[in-house]
Structures are given as structure tokens and as C-alpha cells.
Amino acid sequence: MRDVCCVGVGMSKWGEVWERSFRQLFVDAATAAIKGSGVDHLDSLYVGCMSGGMFIGQEHIGALCADYLGMKGLPAAHVESACASGGISVRSAFFEVASGASDIVMAAGVEKMTDCSGDEATQALAGAADQEYEVFHGATFPGLYAMMAHAHMNAYGTTSEMLATVSSKNHDNGAMNPVAQYPFKVSVDQVLNSVMVADPLHILDCSPITDGAAAIILTSEEVAKKLGKPYTKITGSAVATDTIQLAQRDNMATIGSASIAVPKALEMAGKKLTDVDFAEMHDCFTIAEIMIMEAIGLYEPGKAGPAVMAGETRLDGKFPINTSGGLKSKGHPVGATGVAQMVELYKQLTGQAEGGRQLKSSPKVGMAQNMGGTGASSVVHIMEVV
Amino acid sequence: MRDVCCVGVGMSKWGEVWERSFRQLFVDAATAAIKGSGVDHLDSLYVGCMSGGMFIGQEHIGALCADYLGMKGLPAAHVESACASGGISVRSAFFEVASGASDIVMAAGVEKMTDCSGDEATQALAGAADQEYEVFHGATFPGLYAMMAHAHMNAYGTTSEMLATVSSKNHDNGAMNPVAQYPFKVSVDQVLNSVMVADPLHILDCSPITDGAAAIILTSEEVAKKLGKPYTKITGSAVATDTIQLAQRDNMATIGSASIAVPKALEMAGKKLTDVDFAEMHDCFTIAEIMIMEAIGLYEPGKAGPAVMAGETRLDGKFPINTSGGLKSKGHPVGATGVAQMVELYKQLTGQAEGGRQLKSSPKVGMAQNMGGTGASSVVHIMEVV
Numbered sequence: 001m002r003d004v005c006c007v008g009v010g011m012s013k014w015g016e017v018w019e020r021s022f023r024q025l026f027v028d029a030a031t032a033a034i035k036g037s038g039v040d041h042l043d044s045l046y047v048g049c050m051s052g053g054m055f056i057g058q059e060h061i062g063a064l065c066a067d068y069l070g071m072k073g074l075p076a077a078h079v080e081s082a083c084a085s086g087g088i089s090v091r092s093a094f095f096e097v098a099s100g101a102s103d104i105v106m107a108a109g110v111e112k113m114t115d116c117s118g119d120e121a122t123q124a125l126a127g128a129a130d131q132e133y134e135v136f137h138g139a140t141f142p143g144l145y146a147m148m149a150h151a152h153m154n155a156y157g158t159t160s161e162m163l164a165t166v167s168s169k170n171h172d173n174g175a176m177n178p179v180a181q182y183p184f185k186v187s188v189d190q191v192l193n194s195v196m197v198a199d200p201l202h203i204l205d206c207s208p209i210t211d212g213a214a215a216i217i218l219t220s221e222e223v224a225k226k227l228g229k230p231y232t233k234i235t236g237s238a239v240a241t242d243t244i245q246l247a248q249r250d251n252m253a254t255i256g257s258a259s260i261a262v263p264k265a266l267e268m269a270g271k272k273l274t275d276v277d278f279a280e281m282h283d284c285f286t287i288a289e290i291m292i293m294e295a296i297g298l299y300e301p302g303k304a305g306p307a308v309m310a311g312e313t314r315l316d317g318k319f320p321i322n323t324s325g326g327l328k329s330k331g332h333p334v335g336a337t338g339v340a341q342m343v344e345l346y347k348q349l350t351g352q353a354e355g356g357r358q359l360k361s362s363p364k365v366g367m368a369q370n371m372g373g374t375g376a377s378s379v380v381h382i383m384e385v386v
Numbered sequence: 387m388r389d390v391c392c393v394g395v396g397m398s399k400w401g402e403v404w405e406r407s408f409r410q411l412f413v414d415a416a417t418a419a420i421k422g423s424g425v426d427h428l429d430s431l432y433v434g435c436m437s438g439g440m441f442i443g444q445e446h447i448g449a450l451c452a453d454y455l456g457m458k459g460l461p462a463a464h465v466e467s468a469c470a471s472g473g474i475s476v477r478s479a480f481f482e483v484a485s486g487a488s489d490i491v492m493a494a495g496v497e498k499m500t501d502c503s504g505d506e507a508t509q510a511l512a513g514a515a516d517q518e519y520e521v522f523h524g525a526t527f528p529g530l531y532a533m534m535a536h537a538h539m540n541a542y543g544t545t546s547e548m549l550a551t552v553s554s555k556n557h558d559n560g561a562m563n564p565v566a567q568y569p570f571k572v573s574v575d576q577v578l579n580s581v582m583v584a585d586p587l588h589i590l591d592c593s594p595i596t597d598g599a600a601a602i603i604l605t606s607e608e609v610a611k612k613l614g615k616p617y618t619k620i621t622g623s624a625v626a627t628d629t630i631q632l633a634q635r636d637n638m639a640t641i642g643s644a645s646i647a648v649p650k651a652l653e654m655a656g657k658k659l660t661d662v663d664f665a666e667m668h669d670c671f672t673i674a675e676i677m678i679m680e681a682i683g684l685y686e687p688g689k690a691g692p693a694v695m696a697g698e699t700r701l702d703g704k705f706p707i708n709t710s711g712g713l714k715s716k717g718h719p720v721g722a723t724g725v726a727q728m729v730e731l732y733k734q735l736t737g738q739a740e741g742g743r744q745l746k747s748s749p750k751v752g753m754a755q756n757m758g759g760t761g762a763s764s765v766v767h768i769m770e771v772v
Binding site: 063074238 | 387407409436437438440442444445446447448449450452453458459460463465466467468474477478482484485486487509510512513514515516517518521624625626627628629630631642643646758759762763
């Protein structure tokens with residue numbers, strides 16, 4: 001396999017973007033990535049999207065996006081792994097460049113979640129769980145993650161303050177991100193006093209419903225050098241699955257798919273976890289960030305919460321997590337999230353993170369962990385400075 | 387890129403399979419492919435599916451399928467390009483093996499279409515068209531293909547008899563295919579006298595609503611040789627798109643995406659169209675088969691219909707098309723169709739086609755053309771004997 005470089009990134013507006021449609025959001029992000037990278041064409045396009053069908057009644061999303069980008073004819077495909085769809089998009093583009101089949105491939109992600117009612121969005125998101133054995137019986141995602149949070153609290157004494165500190169930390173970072181849906185600070189007390197959605201998860205423990213798109217452009221190193229702009233390399237890519245039903249897991253207080261995928265991605269990159277300087281993690285609910293920190297071996301089980309309380313994952317901590325604001329503050333257009341994580345890695349590694357959130361430590365290696373459902377899939381990428 | 391081999395194939399039961407669920411259909415096809423090939427594990431799984439969301443409310447299909455195959459942990463992803471989703475699944479698996487990242491990858495496809503009402507299925511299928519500019523205004527697929535048929539008739543004098551002959555020929559072949567949904571013969575008169583769905587398309591010009599799954603296993607040649615069973619090689623893979631809206635095409639009487647994808651796939655394989663011995667083509671409606679024959683340069687525009695009437699695409703003709711029975715007779719579980727086309731190529735090239743439909747000409751090179759929507763995407767693969 002040949003080296004794969006990231007030469008440019010783009011984001012649409014994120015939030016309740018009622019004035020832009022699904023296809024317009026995609027085009028906004030895609031054109032920004034094309035302009036930023038300076039490529040004069042694409043060889044292929046992948047679009048991550050969780051459920052164009054249930055959110056807006058639209059499938060055939062690869063062809064739709066190629067067409068509205070003004071590139072009819074372009075090879076294009078839609079990929080899905082629930083909220084990890086964006087990560088799969090990156091991975092698909094990675095393989096196409098790595099194999100030598102294409103030189104310039106766009107990995108995009110997009111979701112339009114606010115064109116339907118809240119009930120319909122909840123139902124669509126539930127498509128990431130097991131329809132027959134979970135959803136049919138009334139389970140929704142806040143409920144499923146609430147059970148996971150209780151399991152973690154029971155096992156390790158994790159507190160609501162620890163969860164709230166994850167939210168507050170991510171909002172601190174997101175307040176500096178110009179595309180964040182909720183670019184403002186939230187205190188630990190505000191989280192603890194916000195309305196309870198599913199005990200112990202308050203609404204400010206939950207990532208929001210978001211419209212948005214993100215895009216990155218991957219090329220061979222030959223092309224990257226010719227473009228003459230800052231570029232990074234993707235050196236590791238891995239995906240792993242787990243039982244789709246939460247009830248069938250051996251341990252509800254961890255994310256087994258992340259435990260498999262992270263070491264595989266690191267091995268591919270020839271790195272150890274201690275070589276990684278910072279990470280974007282899939283904080284769909286605050287408890288998820290804590291579980292992922294432990295599942296990948298960054299902290300012993302039960303030690304991640306106290307580490308968050310001690311500030312170890314803040315911008316100036318020893319292992320910054322979710323410098324972008326994470327899903328909590330930046331927003332979570334489900335199919336776009338995994339691509340947006342790569343956008344943040346690229347910005348941090350090339351010194352272009354806006355608003356004062358640029359890491360001062362001159363990071364060399366970043367990791368993105370993107371997750372589907374209650375962890376039935378995890379997609380992990382390693383990105384490095386050249 | 388290294389060579390990619392097809393070492394085994396599997397199909398579930400196809401039809402109105404009310405006694406098997408989505409996941410069970412997938413497992414039926416996947417286990418058949420595993421048993422047939424003799425592989426002892428998989429490195430990765432791709433699942434083509436057009437709309438798990440709209441048909442059965444289920445997304446996260448890669449993880450679901452890996453789990454129910456008894457392989458939790460397995461890297462898995464779902465891919466979609468409407469009715470060409472199966473072709474994208476094959477292409478994704480192809481890249482993963484070709485890149486050297488994995489040695490044994492399953493490309494599967496599955497759709498469960500009869501668990502919802504006919505109205506709901508029509509609405510789900512309409513997701514392959516442009517929701518905002520076609521479906522919103524009432525267009526459905528029989529209507530869109532009827533317009534294409536009229537355009538072709540007006541341009542070239544194509545007749546309803548020519549369309550009906552495509553259907554009758556495909557039913558002749560499907561009558562010999564044990565997995566076909568409608569394994570019986572249909573005469574030209576029966577087609578012409580069947581109920582009109584959208585003028586000029588009778589119901590026997592239309593492919594059916596089908597539950598079903600298909601799976602193939604792709605490996606490196608090193609693995610294929612070790613398995614010690616018949617194998618073929620996939621030597622060409624290409625995908626192309628077109629405007630998603632029919633109204634924006636330059637010419638409604640052809641399939642532009644096939645005109646782009648077929649030469650690209652042939653070039654990759656180092657072949658010419660005259661080297662290809664037979665093909666599976668995406669006969670979602672009878673007019674589609676005629677348009678594809680012309681779009682790829684097999685016949686001049688307007689000459690495909692007369693060629694069908696002359697028997698040139700029958701089993702004993704000079705270029706057999708849809709030896710499996712095609713979508714018309716075999717059935718069309720939309721996400722599975724592109725994979726099932728590859729199953730037929732493998733069977734014909736290894737001399738394993740059942741029921742008397744094995745080509746007597748000892749074919750060496752086969753082609754599969756899988757299509758989404760009104761041709762907004764085409765995925766083409768070339769398969770060869772070793």
C-alpha cells in the first residue's frame with residue numbers, strides 16, 4: 001500500500017441550518033475542501049451518511065452529491081455505519097488511494113436531521129440499535145447510554161460531576177470553534193442542573209441533533225507534494241464491530257469495539273498509544289468519552305473520570321481530548337462527525353486550529369475514534385505530521 | 387494493486403420470504419459462500435443495501451450482519467448506491483484485497499422489501515430518484531422508466547414486442563435457476579397482455595419486489611490457490627454517475643453512466659468489449675436492458691431491440707445476457723442484485739450454473755453491469771477464468 005496524504009479540509013455551517021438543504025450542506029463542505037487543497041479535480045467521492053432514507057427520504061446519496069457538486073460522471077458511493085459513517089467514508093477513500101486505483105479522493109460526510117420532527121429523528125437514530133430486540137421494545141439512545149452510565153457508576157464509583165466535567169471541558173473547546181453548533185461555555189453546575197433526559201444523563205450530557213457536513217481530500221504523496229500546501233499523512237486505519245445489542249455484551253461499562261480498533265490502527269501506523277499527542281473521541285454522551293478513554297488503555301477502568309476532573313484532557317493537559325469541542329459542543333450531524341474529527345486532526349497538526357484552541361505542544365500524532373450505536377462499531381484513524 | 391480472486395458464492399432464498407428476516411437472509415447467503423469457498427475466517431465484510439432504514443427501520447447494517455454471522459469484532463461496513471449497492475459492495479471488497487490490507491473479504495448484499503406495504507416499498511424505492519425535484523412531484527420508478535421507454539420508442543421505433551421479448555428471454559433463463567423468484571416461462575403474448583403499469587410498461591416488463599441476499603468471497607491469489615477449489619479473477623472494476631434527475635440528462639434514451647463505466651472497467655482489465663463472452667445487465671425494466679446494450683456499444687442505438695428479437699442475447703446467441711434470469715425473473719432485492727450478478731458470472735465461468743442454463747461456449751470473460759435509479763450510477767465488473 002502506498003502512503004495516503006490529507007491535503008485539505010472543509011466544513012459547512014453546523015447547527016439547525018434550516019436555510020440549507022442536505023445537498024447544499026454537502027456542497028458547502030466539499031467546495032471548501034477543494035478550494036483549501038487546490039486540487040483541480042477528483043477521481044472519486046465517498047459520502048458518509050447514517051440515514052438519508054429516514055431523515056429526508058433520500059437514498060442514492062453518492063450520485064446525488066457528485067451531481068450537485070457539478071461533477072456528474074464522478075465515481076461516487078455512500079457508506080454507512082450509523083454514527084461512524086464518516087469514519088467509514090475516510091477509510092474507503094483511504095483504501096482507494098492506498099491501492100493505487102485513484103490519486104485524489106474526497107471523503108465527505110453529511111446529515112440533515114432537523115427537517116423531520118424530534119420523534120422522527122429519535123426513531124431514525126434508533127436505527128443504529130437493534131430494531132428487533134431493542135427498539136421494538138422501546139429503547140432509545142439516551143436510555144441505552146443511561147444504562148451504560150449506571151453500569152460504569154456501579155462498577156467504578158463514577159459520579160455525575162465527572163460526566164458533567166466532560167461536557168464543560170468540551171464546551172470550553174467548542175467555544176473557540178467557529179463552526180460549533182453551541183460555541184459557548186457551560187459550567188459543571190449548569191450541566192448538573194439541566195433537565196434529566198434519562199437518569200443519570202442530563203440534557204447537557206447529550207450531543208445535539210445537528211445539520212451539517214464535512215469533507216477532506218486524500219491524495220497520493222506525489223500529488224500532495226505538487227499542491228505545495230501543508231499536508232498530513234493518514235498512517236493507520238482500523239474498524240471493529242461488537243454485538244449490536246447492548247444486552248449481549250460481556251461488559252456494558254466499556255466499548256469493546258474501540259478496544260480492538262485502536263491497537264490495530266496503532267500497529268498499522270507503527271505507533272504506540274504513548275506516541276499519540278491528542279485525540280478526537282466520540283462523545284455522543286459524556287459517559288462515552290470516559291468509557292473510550294478506558295477501553296483504549298489510556299486509563300485503567302475507573303480512572304478516566306478522575307483524570308477528567310484533574311484537567312488531564314483539557315487543551316493544556318497531558319492528553320487533550322476533543323479540542324474541536326467534540327460532538328457535545330460542535331454538534332453531531334451523525335454521518336458527518338467522523339469526517340469532522342479528521343478535519344480537527346488536520347487543523348491541529350498543521351497549526352490551523354482557530355479561535356485560540358490550537359495546541360501549544362506542537363502535536364505530531366493525532367487519533368480519531370468514531371463510534372456507531374452503543375459501540376457496535378468503532379472506526380479509528382491515526383494522522384501524523386509529515 | 388494485487389490480483390483479486392473470487393473463491394466462493396452464496397445465495398439465500400429469493401422471493402416473498404416471509405419466514406426469514408433481513409438478518410437471517412444475510413446469514414443464509416453468507417454461510418453458503420463461506421461453506422462453498424472453504425475459508426476459515428473473514429478479514430472484513432461489506433454489505434450492500436439500498437435502504438434498511440426505509441424498508442425495515444434498521445441502519446448500522448454492517449455491524450448487525452457481522453454480529454448475526456457470529457463474527458462480532460469483524461470489520462464491517464454498509465455501502466449504498468440505490469439498486470447498485472451490491473456492485474459497490476463488490477468494489478469495496480475488491481479495493482480492500484487489491485490494496486493488500488486484507489486477504490479474505492466478503493462482499494454481500496441484502497434487502498428485505500416485503501415487510502412493509504406496497505406503498506411504503508414504492509416510497510422507499512423512490513429514494514433512488516431526486517426527492518426534491520422528482521419524487522416530491524409524484525414520480526415513481528415505473529413512471530420514470532416509462533418516460534425513458536417512450537423516448538427510446540420515439541427515437542428508434544422500438545416496439546412493445548421488443549420489450550416483451552427481453553422479459554420472455556429472461557424468464558426462459560430464470561426458469562432454470564433454482565433461486566429465481568419467478569422460475570417459469572412467460573411468453574411475449576403474456577407480457578403484452580399483462581396489466582399496464584405505466585404506458586408502455588406492462589407489469590411483466592417490471593422487475594418484482596423481492597426479499598433476498600447474495601454473498602461472494604474475494605481473496606488474494608495466494609489464498610485462492612491454497613483453498614484448492616475453482617476460482618475466478620475480478621480484473622476490472624469501475625463506477626460512474628450521472629445527473630440524479632432524469633430531466634437533466636442530455637438524452638433520456640440511453641444510460642450515460644454505463645457508457646462511462648464499461649470502457650473504464652474493460653481498460654482496467656486490459657480487454658475490449660469483443661473479448662467479453664456474456665453479461666449480466668440491470669434489467670429493472672425491460673427497456674433498461676435494451677438501453678444498456680446500446681449505451682455500452684454492444685449495438686448501435688436502435689439496434690438492440692431487433693437483436694433481442696433475433697435471439698442474439700439468448701443462451702445460445704452470440705452474446706448471452708442475463709443467463710441467471712436477470713432482475714425480471716430471478717427477482718430484485720435491490721441491495722443484493724449487484725452481488726447476485728457476480729454469483730452468476732462465477733457460476734458460468736466455473737461451469738456450475740444449474741438447471742441447464744450453463745453456457746455451452748466455455749465462456750472466459752463475463753461482465754456485470756449494476757445500475758442505480760434511472761442510471762444515476764452504474765457499477766461494472768469484469769470477471770475472468772484463471
